[in-house]
Amino acid sequence: MSTPAFDVVVRNARVATASDVFVSDIGITNGKIAVLGLGLASGKVEMDAAGRVVTPGGVDAHCHLDQPMDPPVRMADGFESGTRSAACGGTTTVIPFAAQQKGESLRAAVDDYHRRADGQAHVDYAFHLIVSDPTPEVLTQELPALIAEGYTSFKLYMTYDALKLNDAQVLDVLAVAREHGAMAMVHAENADAIEWLTRRLEAAGRTAPRWHAHARPMLVEREATHRAIALSQLVDVPILIVHVSGREAVEQIRWARSHGLQIFAETCPQYLFLTAEDLGIDDSYKGARCVCSPPPRDKANQQVIWDGLADGLFTLISSDHAPFRFDAPEGKRPGGQEVPFRHIPNGIPGLETRLPLLYSEGVLGGRITLEKFVELTATNPAKAYGLHPRKGTIAPGSDADLVIWDEGEFVVDNKLLHHNVDYTPYAGMTLRAWPAVTLASGQVVWDGHEFFPRQGQGQFLRCGPPTLRPRLR
Structure with a gap:
């Protein structure tokens, strides 16, 4: 034989x-x-x-697993349950974030994240970095060394007090990205505008989950996107604007592309399938389940995002999986309380549903081609973060x-x-695949019915330089 x-x-x-x-x-x-x-x-x-x-297999290049949080808040998914959920939804590579805390070294954040991941993952994984404290040592020693070791992407925040950088700090970090060939990701929302709006809403007693969307209108995303593009242009380095939610930010990116600037863009299923009404139409706390930043917009805006996926404006689509249980004191009810929207942990679960949602309503719904689906969910994420052609293609x-x-x-x-979250915002939807x-x-x-564990067999991936090229319009 x-x-x-x-x-x-x-x-x-x-x-x-x-x-x-x-x-x-x-x-x-x-x-x-x-x-x-x-x-x-x-x-x-x-x-x-x-x-x-x-x-x-899908490459989910923007998800959060077992990221350190201020007590009592804790993420529901670590690397075991998160990669289990990913695999059952067709995702075989995840890239979560090793997050630097202010006053902590970046190297310490990476070492801690490896301890959290070691021996847990069912599928392969890499790390992005979150740079929240770009000290001279971080900029001149730690960050260049980590890039050389395969941590070739990092996220910069323009909002959230614990994470945000000012413009000068953003420029410093972008200069490191240019010098060392890394990919900088930017969360683009104007922190001061959000704080000003939030204080006014609180003074008027408007603190229910639905008011979260009013504190973060498209304008604050548009202004920060414009500023991020300008800072990128000043340093002459590509950036990737993450979780783009709205028409006004899309218009800024189209302008940048039309002027030959190397601006990449990411969006997420919540901006295709949810609206601001999912945060509530009254003062019920149920809307806390869909509190994320930027927030979902309106129905008309969903079509703008679909159009951007179809015509190449968006480079990739990620879940931005941020797993907090709804009915839990460590989740959306911190300490067991219904809290004002300012204090609701931001994020929704989506690792397992990302691919089925996009295949069902994108490919089978006639909005994007099958080839575009693969490009957005696997090939481009792998190229953006230096994992292609090992990942993201069949070859x-x-x-x-x-x-x-x-x-x-x-x-x-x-x-x-198969996640460890007690809800999904897409419950009751009928999908086609x-x-x-x-x-x-x-x-x-x-196998469509049963999960076959590979705990500890998922390998840590050292990323190379990005190989993605933007479509200039």
Whole structure:
């Protein structure tokens, strides 16, 4: 009896990449894609895709797992539950954040985050950095050394007191990004405008969750986006504006692109599927579940974001998974209390639902092509953070991270999800697709019904320089 030529063969696949869709078998050896072709020799494991779409495993390049928080608040998902949830939703690489605390070294933040992740992950992961205290030592020693070690991206905040940088500090960090070939991500909201609006709302007794959206109108995102673009232009370095929510910020990015500036943009499912009404139409606390920053906008704005995905304005789509339990003293009810919107932990869960939402309403809804779906959810995130072609594509030599898709009716129910959060903002939605099988490094980790743990087998990835090029308009 002949020895099988491959560890795994996926047959009769409708393979989708960022540039092509074609029928092929996929031969896998030692966790890598060995060959694509028809009529491949046998594998130790044979899988029949039966003509279904097979995409690269998703790369969720903006999510938060086990990030240090001020007590009593604590994130619900660490690396074990977060990567379990990711895998069941078709995501096989996650990039959360090693967050520097003010007064702490950046190196200490990275070391602490490795301790939190070690031995926990079911899928591969890398780290972004959050730079909140750019001291001379951080700028001249720690940050350049960490970039050289494979931490080639970092996030800068223009809001949140514990994290925000002033313009001079942003320029200092962007100069390091330029010198050392790193990717700078920017959370663009005007902190002073938000604080001014918040104080006025509080003085009027308007503190329910729904007022969070009134404290962060599109104007504060537009102004900060414009300023971030200007600072990027001054240093002459690319930046990526994260979780873009609204038409006014989109217009700023279109202007920058039309003037030849290297500005990348990210958005998230909450800006395609939620609106400000999900924060509440009265003073009920239920809206706390959807408090995130920037907040969801209105229905008309959803179309603006869809248009940006279709025409190339957006470079990638991430979940911005920020997992806080709703009915818990360590979550959206700090200390067990219904608190004013200023004190509600910001963020919503979305690791597991990101790909099914976009495949269902984007691809099957006729809003984006299958190739664009792959580009936004896998290929471009891998390129932006120096992981391509190991991640983000289906090609010989790439990791055998694959998703076989089932198309049909799937009703979103939090009881069927695998995160450690007690709700999903998408509960009750009827989707048209869900991952039937997820393979991570050639191993089945999700078969559409059951999760197969790989705890500790997820590898830490050292990132290279970004290889993404913006589309100039």
